[in-house]
Amino acid sequence: MTVDQPDTIPMRKPMAWWFTLLNWSGTLVERWQLPPQMVLLTTALVVGVGTGYGAVAFRYLIGLVDWIGYDWFPSVTRQLGVSYVVIIPTLGGLIVGPMIYFFAREAKGHGVPEVMEAVALKGGRIRPVVAIVKSLASSLSIGSGGSVGREGPIVQIGSALGSTVGQMLHLSDDRVRNLVACGAAGGIAATFNSPIAGVIFALEVILGEFSVQRFGTVVVSAVAASAIGRSVFGDVPAFAIPMEYGLASAWEYVFYLLLGILAALVGVVFVRVLYWSEDVFERWKAVPEWVQPAIGGMLLGVLALSYPALTGVHWERSPQIFNVGYRVIEQALSNRLSVTALLVLLVLKLVATGLTLGSGGSGGIFAPSLFMGAMLGGAFQYLIQLLFPAITAPPGAYALVGMGAVFAAAAHAPITAVIILFELTGDYRIILPLMLTVVVASLVAQPLLKGESIYTLKLTRRGVKLRRGRDVDILQAVLVEEVMRRSVDTVSTDLTLPELSDIFTRTRHHGLVVLDNRGKVWGIVTITDLDRAVNRNMPRRTTVAEIGVPRDKLLVAYPDETMGEVLTRLSRRGLGRLPVVSREDPDHLLGIIRRADIVSAYNLALSRRAELQHRARRIKLRNIDGTEFVDITLQKHDAAVGKSLTELSQNLPDACLLVSVRRDGRMLIPHGDMVFQPFDHITAFVRTQDVEQLYASLRGGERVANDE
Numbered sequence: 001m002t003v004d005q006p007d008t009i010p011m012r013k014p015m016a017w018w019f020t021l022l023n024w025s026g027t028l029v030e031r032w033q034l035p036p037q038m039v040l041l042t043t044a045l046v047v048g049v050g051t052g053y054g055a056v057a058f059r060y061l062i063g064l065v066d067w068i069g070y071d072w073f074p075s076v077t078r079q080l081g082v083s084y085v086v087i088i089p090t091l092g093g094l095i096v097g098p099m100i101y102f103f104a105r106e107a108k109g110h111g112v113p114e115v116m117e118a119v120a121l122k123g124g125r126i127r128p129v130v131a132i133v134k135s136l137a138s139s140l141s142i143g144s145g146g147s148v149g150r151e152g153p154i155v156q157i158g159s160a161l162g163s164t165v166g167q168m169l170h171l172s173d174d175r176v177r178n179l180v181a182c183g184a185a186g187g188i189a190a191t192f193n194s195p196i197a198g199v200i201f202a203l204e205v206i207l208g209e210f211s212v213q214r215f216g217t218v219v220v221s222a223v224a225a226s227a228i229g230r231s232v233f234g235d236v237p238a239f240a241i242p243m244e245y246g247l248a249s250a251w252e253y254v255f256y257l258l259l260g261i262l263a264a265l266v267g268v269v270f271v272r273v274l275y276w277s278e279d280v281f282e283r284w285k286a287v288p289e290w291v292q293p294a295i296g297g298m299l300l301g302v303l304a305l306s307y308p309a310l311t312g313v314h315w316e317r318s319p320q321i322f323n324v325g326y327r328v329i330e331q332a333l334s335n336r337l338s339v340t341a342l343l344v345l346l347v348l349k350l351v352a353t354g355l356t357l358g359s360g361g362s363g364g365i366f367a368p369s370l371f372m373g374a375m376l377g378g379a380f381q382y383l384i385q386l387l388f389p390a391i392t393a394p395p396g397a398y399a400l401v402g403m404g405a406v407f408a409a410a411a412h413a414p415i416t417a418v419i420i421l422f423e424l425t426g427d428y429r430i431i432l433p434l435m436l437t438v439v440v441a442s443l444v445a446q447p448l449l450k451g452e453s454i455y456t457l458k459l460t461r462r463g464v465k466l467r468r469g470r471d472v473d474i475l476q477a478v479l480v481e482e483v484m485r486r487s488v489d490t491v492s493t494d495l496t497l498p499e500l501s502d503i504f505t506r507t508r509h510h511g512l513v514v515l516d517n518r519g520k521v522w523g524i525v526t527i528t529d530l531d532r533a534v535n536r537n538m539p540r541r542t543t544v545a546e547i548g549v550p551r552d553k554l555l556v557a558y559p560d561e562t563m564g565e566v567l568t569r570l571s572r573r574g575l576g577r578l579p580v581v582s583r584e585d586p587d588h589l590l591g592i593i594r595r596a597d598i599v600s601a602y603n604l605a606l607s608r609r610a611e612l613q614h615r616a617r618r619i620k621l622r623n624i625d626g627t628e629f630v631d632i633t634l635q636k637h638d639a640a641v642g643k644s645l646t647e648l649s650q651n652l653p654d655a656c657l658l659v660s661v662r663r664d665g666r667m668l669i670p671h672g673d674m675v676f677q678p679f680d681h682i683t684a685f686v687r688t689q690d691v692e693q694l695y696a697s698l699r700g701g702e703r704v705a706n707d708e
Contacts, residue, residue: 040175040217043165044182048221050165051158051186052228058135058154059191059233065092065143070318085145085319086301092144093293096137097360101290104133109278109357110148110365111138111156113458115184115206123173124163124180131160137362141293145300145322147352148363154191155364158183158225159206178214181207185218186225188420193235195219195226197420205413205455239330239424241400249391255384256433259377259398260405260440266346266376267409267441268448270369273350275457277358289360296359300352311344320345321352324367329403332374333396339382346375365454369407377402397430401437408438409445412453417442480566481559484580484591490515493522493545500530500544511577513589514548520587521579523550556581557593566593629659629685632698636678639700646672651697653690659683 069088077084100107106114107130118126138153162183166176181202188198199215199222207214281292304319313320320328328345331337337345353368381398400421408417417438422428452460490513491503503512504527511526525548533547557566557578566578570593580591634641640648645658649672652658658670662681668674676682676698686694 039169039171040178041220043169043171043175043179044217044220045224047158047162047165047179047182048186048224049228050161051154051183051221052190052225054131054135054157054161055154055187055190055225055229056232058139058150058157061135061139062143062150065139066323069144082305085304085322086298089145089297089301089322090294091297092140092146093295093297093359093361094291096140096362097290097293099133099137099140100293100360100362104130106130107134107137107156107362108360109458110152110363110454112152112205112364112455115156115159115180116455117459118159118163119177119180119206124177125167125173126156126160126163126180128160128164131157131164134160134362141356141361141363142323144297145304145318146297146356146361146363147300147321147323147325147349147368148356148361148365149324149367149370150191150364151188151366152364153362154187155184155201155206158185158187162221177207178217181214182218182221185222189222189226190229192420192424193226193229193233193237194420194423195222197416197423198222198226200419201413201416204416205411237424239326239333241333241396251388251391252433253436255380255388255398256401256437257440259380259402260437261444262380263373263376263402263405263437263441264409264444264448266372267369267406267445267454270350270353270365270372270406270410271449271452271454271457273354274357274365274454275461277354281359293360296355296361299359300355303348303352303355307344307348311340313341313344321348325349325371326367329371329374329399332378332399335378335396337375337378339379342375342379342382346372346379349375365410366407369410370403373403373406374399375402376406397433400430401434404434405437405441409441410454412442412446412449412456414438414442478563479559480557480561480563480580480593481591483563483597484557484559484593485597486591488513488579488589488592490589491525491544492517493543493548495544497530497533497538497540497542497547500525504530513579513592514544515589521551521554521556521581521589523548523554524577524579525549526576551587554579556586558583559590563593629683630691630694632682632684632695634676634678634680634682634698637700638678638698640676640698641678643676644672645670645674645676648676648697653686653693653697655687656690656694657685659685 069084069092073088074084080087104127106127111134114130115126118124134153134156138148138150142148142150142153159180160183162179162181163176166179171179184206185195185198185202188201189195192198199218202218202222203214281296284292287295300322304315304321307319307321308314328337332342349368349371353365356363357365377399378396380402381396384398404417404421407420408414411417418431418435421434422431449457489503489507489509491500493514493516495503500512504510509527511524514522514525516522522545525544529547529549533542538547555569555578557569557580559580560583570576570578577592577594579589580593582588582590660683661668661670661674661676662683663677663679670682682698684694
């Protein structure tokens, strides 16, 4: 995923009604001069109530789609047998793909990273259409069988509602961000009947900070949303706990610690598989992006048809790996699944979630992580009971703790994990093992994921590095492999001092990588090493091996590190260069990083940051005066390819400004002699009524699916 992932879709007609309402509402608040605290609390209450009803509608939508797909459709197509488990997910993907691609690209995936990006970079501004598209797309994805959860969509829906209210009232960026957090908290509270967890999630994950003022407004929103949810669904936990859980022996703390380590590994694998799947589908250019969710749905259905015969794990109405999977989780908590079924479903859920989200489906990662955690914990308990039958907790205890541990490992949100498991189950008796396991899982997973969570990693891959809800050092968004020099001047270990001096003079380098007779990295030699040897009157036949820095004392860089990490290493030791080596073979030279490359990295990071800021401004300015920003990516056979801006200018709309051209990671300012190339990403500012003419001028026809 690169930074040029589009975030908006040009609308064919300006939303005049929306901006009329926005201006009227903002003017009304300004005219009344209401006290700030009253405005905050009132808007938080409005957002909470709206999110509560939105969560109710969202759950009913999921239920309706599920009934159509797995009750009504099989009843009218009995002659097709169980093939509906392939047909329904495929049809769901066929509807979801175009809906997301053409109306709200932000609705793709699990949704929380987009909210975090809006809070960190866009003043909390989220387009109102996102709430509509996300609710429809996610209900279709989940209801048709997609292996995703409800929390990501409802967080994005509630956040979009909070952002919309803030924009309507012309509130400051800080207050809009606060309302975004209110919407996120309300969504979690209403969907899972967990108001405390909703508050903690909004503060820990979305905002990344705790403060009295934010806590108060977020609590108001969460309470209001939860009250509405309870009035409709009842005040019952999301999971029925079949028995009392507790510790049978103090030795169990050791077992829970081991479970925490295993949960960390599962959480890390989950994150890696998810983003690997996204990369695979993104590189698959043969199939249009808006069709890929249907492909993912079809593969999911094929997986569901095949695994009963291969594993002996059978299903009835719908496969266990479909949907949120709460019924299967309750079976694990009640110890009604065999160890074989637990392990098989753990692996299958991992694959199913990768297919659903990687192909472009819409839904959250919370339910899949709970599912995998329950399967892991249940299987772990079988092993512990086999080895230590006298000191093991009742069946299901480890499954319950595993749920929170895997989520904490993937999301790096231990507080949320502890609170939400407590509220989802209503059982406080196992809180101590839960706290220990969750913290261990989170601590072990963080270094394995290099400090990234399943949420922040998506943003990091776009060039946005967050820490505690704020954007940080821009060099943290540039990888070594993006700027390292792959052509490296090297010397051998048996080179003499005069020969080394000649090479330094010819290349004008101040340091050279030394290779041994196998072509592997031996170390490095600098001009300072040469000067020191000359000053000591060392013999002319002295070799590089006698004066250089050998491999065991050499600092190196890896291609998947960030330039921020490399810069810290260089500055701490006062070095001017670092060899870049492979992690698999640390003696294999891949390239070199020099101080001059840091400038290149900084320029690349600035280009990405400028694009992000540009996108943020577009969110604020879109359509307010009948104009809009339009993004167009040129393809090989488009009319503009091979032509200069001067040649094209006579066909462009009169009131049109080409703002920028992004090419090979660089941001270019268009000028008359610029010749357009395939895959140039053009950003233009144009009147809405002239958008189609602009497309015709550059593409040679109507806008197509590749454009945002």
